[in-house]
Amino acid sequence: MSIIENALKKASSQGLIEKNKSDNVLKHSDDLSFVVENNDCNPVNEDDSLISKDNQVTINWEALAAEGFIDHNDTKSQLAEEFRVIKRPLVNNIQGGEVNGISRPNLILICSSLPGEGKTFVSINLALSIANELDKSVLLIDADVERPSVSRQLGIKQSPGLIEYLENDKINFSDILLKTDLSNLNVIPAGKRHKYSTELLSSQRMYLFAEEVSRRYKDRVVIFDSPPLLVATQAQILAELVGQVVLVIAAEETPQNVVNESISKLANCDVVMTLLNKTKKELDLYGYNYGYGKYGHS
Secondary structure, three states: OOHHHHHHHHHHHOOOEEEOOOOOEEEEOOOOOOEEEOOOOOHHHHHHHHOOHHHEOOOOHHHHHHOOOOOOOOOOOHHHHHHHHHHHHHHHHHHHHHHHOOOOOOEEEEEEOOOOOOHHHHHHHHHHHHHOOOOOEEEEEEOOOOOOOHHHHHOOOOOOOHHHHHHOOOOOHHHHOEEOOOOOEEEEOOOOOOOOHHHHHOOHHHHHHHHHHHHHOOOEEEEEEOOOOOOOOHHHHHHOOOOEEEEEEEOOOOOHHHHHHHHHHOOOOOEEEEEEEOOOOEEEEOOEEEEOOOOOOO
16 A cells, blocks of 8 residues: 555544545545545646736746746757657656556656756756646646755745645645746745654645645646755655656766665655756767756756
8 A cells, every 4th residue: 555545544534534425536624625536627727716816926037048947938949859858758657647557647756866966957947848738737846845946946936835735734725836927837835944844744734735636637747846865855755755756867976876875765666767967968869969968057
């Protein structure tokens, strides 16, 4: 039984969840503030109806491009093409779903072994690239709650985020959800610093949150930007919640033994992919040359 299933079973025994007779709907009491159900609703439209004007943000695209991220106005750039290659196996795994034995394939964790390897750079660019898919929406979650970078890079001001949601059962999902001016991209910031952030990320409420966003929104890709694996235990906790993990490795910087240690910590994950970052060499992928020299600006 998975850690999610254990959490759901425990919640059910405590009366936090009611299961209806048709077994198709899991309803959470008001203090958990969301419903898990099998339906075909449009998540973007549903979220839009709940997001207040205060939670709608405009990304500074010029500043983002100046930092080396994908240029919103240049979809044919080399970097944009590189991330088309990077995202394809991830998207294919999502479309294959649990048929291929991957639990929660639409939840993707981006991590690294150590700080400075470029995981936030990859997280944001991957989110931007997938958001341009015709049938996908993206929820980018800053789960690096000790050193959050997503909001800073996107020019988002301090606002309630994941930590507030996990700490306070009166905070709803829509309270922390930020709608960007890219129609298929929403963001959840990390929120405030908290001395028990690790315990909050390993809480039952976090498990239920991950289950909800995975089950309810089948066409949504949820990308978690996590802390480095070997610096904090939080990344390993988050890895247990997702179906796919991307381990970012700084070329010619990260020692092989460090990479091996990180991979060992991800041994129980369904899918672990590695992304070689900051290399200045040209890589021949499927007959095309892609240079990854721009990576690592996070």
